[in-house]
Structures are given as structure tokens and as C-alpha cells.
Amino acid sequence: MNPERNKRMLLELYDAVVGKHWDAVRALLTADFVDHNPDARAAPGTNGCEAFIAYFRDGETPLHGAQVEIQRMIADAEYAVVHYKLVNPRRPRGVAVVDIFRVADGRFCEHWDVLQDIPADAPNPRAMF
Template sequence: MNLEENKQNAIAFYKMAYEGNPTKAVELYVGDEYIQHNPLVADGPQPFIDYFERMYREYPVKSINFVRSVAEGDLVALHTHQVWPGDDQYITMDFFRFNANGKIVEHWDSIQQVPKTSANNNTMY
């Protein structure tokens, strides 16, 4: 396993899908299977593509910043800060499992909206 390459590929995969090209992201970075743990998206590459194509149609103007990436074994974790229309901000933590060929085969995520007020002065990212 090449940990640095897996980190870069996870970022490229997520960015490409987020910015409106999930089909190419799947072609380049996903293995023969794609196990999805997000309850809003079914297993397999096509439901992933459908989800991100719909998100792009409904919200074409949004941004994503990759704050952190961590790799260990066959896993890569990404910590992102996303800004959607109306300054609607989210923090995500995504985990991707890679197969022996360096392809993504499984995904978990946790998404939290950034609140307007906080009990501390620290960012969520």
C-alpha cells in the first residue's frame, strides 16, 4: 500500500465527484465493488454517480476545502470544510477503504452542519 498515493487519490476522487464529474471519478478511482455506508446512497458505483450528479444539478456553486488527510493500512480519512449556497457550511469526515490495487472499495462518512454560534472560539476544521 502506498499511503501517500492513496491519500492523493481519495482527495482527487472526492473533489472530482463534488465538482460535478462523478462518472470520471468512479472510472479512475473505484474498484470492482463499492460498499457505501452513507444511508442516503445505495451500494455500488451507479448510485454514487446518481447522488453526486443530482447534488451538482441542484447546487452547482459550492466549495470544498480538504483540511486534513490521514492514511493507515488500507484506509484514508479526509476532513473537509464545505460551503454551500447561502453560506450553509458543513464539516465532513470521510473514510475510504482501498483494495490491494489502490482502488476505493468502501466508504463511510459523518456530516455535521457548522452552527452559527459556538460555546468556544475554535473552528470545526
Template sequence: MSSKDIVVKAAGELFGDKDPDAVDRWVAADYRQHSSLAADGPEALRQLVAGLPDGFRYEGARVIADKDLVALHGTYYGFGPEPLVAFDLFRVDADGKLAEHWDALTPLVTETASGRSQTEGPTEISDPGQTEANRALVLEFAEKVLKGADYSVLTDYISTETYLQHNPEAADGLDGFGAAAAKWGEQGKNLVYKTVHKAVAEGDFVLLQSEGEFGIPVAYWDLFRFADGKIVEHWDVVAPVPDKLPHPNGLF
């Protein structure tokens, strides 16, 4: 089985079937956790799955596979009082087991500036031959724009014709992004990217995991879709970095 098939199958049994015994089938003995929701190791994951409430469900939107890393984008219902939009990232080891996990979650927003939900949009991977070119473009964009704050080169990377936005507070287009950024700045929440940790790429999709500040320390998870060498769509989760974690592994 491919890494993508393993993660989809494992996640389905763990969080779809809510089967704690799926931990024995799919999770490595040295499972390393980075989430703020669970302690380290397979037994902590088993306890999490065993404690899921009756109304819990996961609604998947897209899956992005990059060698041994597989990212899931979707919505959890029943994890808390409100639905949570999430990115989950798993590393699959050589034995086909889930060996490491990162995530970021944010509340579902029903009314967004663009009118689009936080997860809707294309789900199928296209242009597999452009994977590395798109990864390189996102990393360059991250250095110059996200970390370097050089917004004069935005149009080198983002389409001026079609830029669809799924951030709840930003409307479509570069003007929509600019207006949202200005509003955030007035609230003391400037977009500050300090470190890019991972760029998970498959075809026309690239998921960037970064850390920085948005008024407070945050984890930025940005998913970009490309067409003709430009970013044409964006989804994200901006999650606060907690003061304490239930493990010593860090959030990243």
C-alpha cells in the same frame, strides 16, 4: 504506548467508564477543543464527562492512527434523544496526552439505501505499506473530483466492480452515488467541497476532513477504504457548521 493505544485507553476511561478523573491522567493542560459540544480546556471536558447520563455508551467501530493523529469511528448512545454516528479525531502530544480534538456527529439512520449501516464493514487495518500511496490518491481525488467536480475521472479512483456505500441515502456502486447526487441537487443540496483540512491515513483507510456546502455550510468527514489502488468502500458524516461555538478555535 503508541498514540493509538493512548487514545483508545483514554477514550475508554472517559466515555466508557465515564470517569471524570481520567482527564487528569490523559488530557493536556492546554487541551484545545474544536467540537461544538464543549468549551476549551480540560475542565470543560471534565464537566462533559461528569454530566454523561446513566444510559450513555459508546460503540466503537474502527480506529485509524496517523503519527500523532488518531481517529475514532463509532456511535454514541445517550448523548441526545437519538443515537449519533461520529468521527472523533485526537492529536496526542509528545508527553502522551490528548492535546486537541475535532469531531463530527450525525443521527443514526436505521433504514439506508444500501441496506448497510453507517459504521459496519471491515475494521482491521491492512496493507500498511500503502498508507502514503492511498493518502496521495485521496488527495488527488479530492482536488479533481470533490473540489474540481470533474466526475469524468471517477473511475480512475473508484472501483467499478465493488463500491460499497454507507451514506444513508446512496446505494452501492457509482450509479447509486450518481442517483443520490442527482436527488440532492434537486433539493438544492449540491456537493460543494471548498477546503480539505486533513487526510488521516493508515494502510487501506484514509479519513478526509473537509469543509464546504451542502445547501448550507457543512463539515464533510469521508472515510475511504482502498483495495488494489481503488476506493472500494465509503463511510461519511456531513455535519452542519454551527453559527456559534463554545470556544474560539473554529470547527477545523
């Protein structure tokens, strides 16, 4: 897979999730998609893709009501990574987020994420972004 295509596909996934276009999400994920976020566990009777959709469709996720500012994207033939600032009503100072997606056969098949609250005072001279 082409690294630039993986970046575009990741942006398509974000747009589909935020826009609640679930058929578009299904087209971007494998049926057995694995999400390593413990909050996005599969409900009984759902597969990985459907559990991912249910998490965003039915739950109060960090993306709910959020503004997202993408800072950087990195991709290779197998992975797409995005580092962004997320601000939502519960975290007005913001959260630094890294999402890592693995690609197989032109679709995302696996996901990891890391979220870190942005401190009021940075402990070093460089800001998080």
C-alpha cells in the same frame, strides 16, 4: 498500499466527482463499492460504483455548487480520511465533513461520511477547524 498514494488517490476522486469525470471515478472505485451514506443507495440494476456515480450525477448532493476547503488528510495502508469545510447555497455557514474511504487492491472499496452543520456560536473556545 502507500499512505501518501491513498491521499493522492482521494484527491483524484474528489477532482473526478466535482469535474463529472465518471470514467475516472470508475477507475478509482471497485465495481462492488459500498457507500454507507443512506442517501447514496443503489438503484435497482446498479452496482455500488454505478450507484455512487448516479448519486453525484443525478442528485442534488451537498457537493452541488459547493466550495470545499480541505483542513486535513490522514491515511495509512488501508484507509484515507479527509476532514473539510463545505459551503454550499443551502448551507452558507458551512458544514464540517469527514469522509473515510477503505482501500483494497489499489482502489476504494468502501466509504463512510459524517456531516455536521457549523454553528453560529461555538460551544467551546476552539473552532471546528
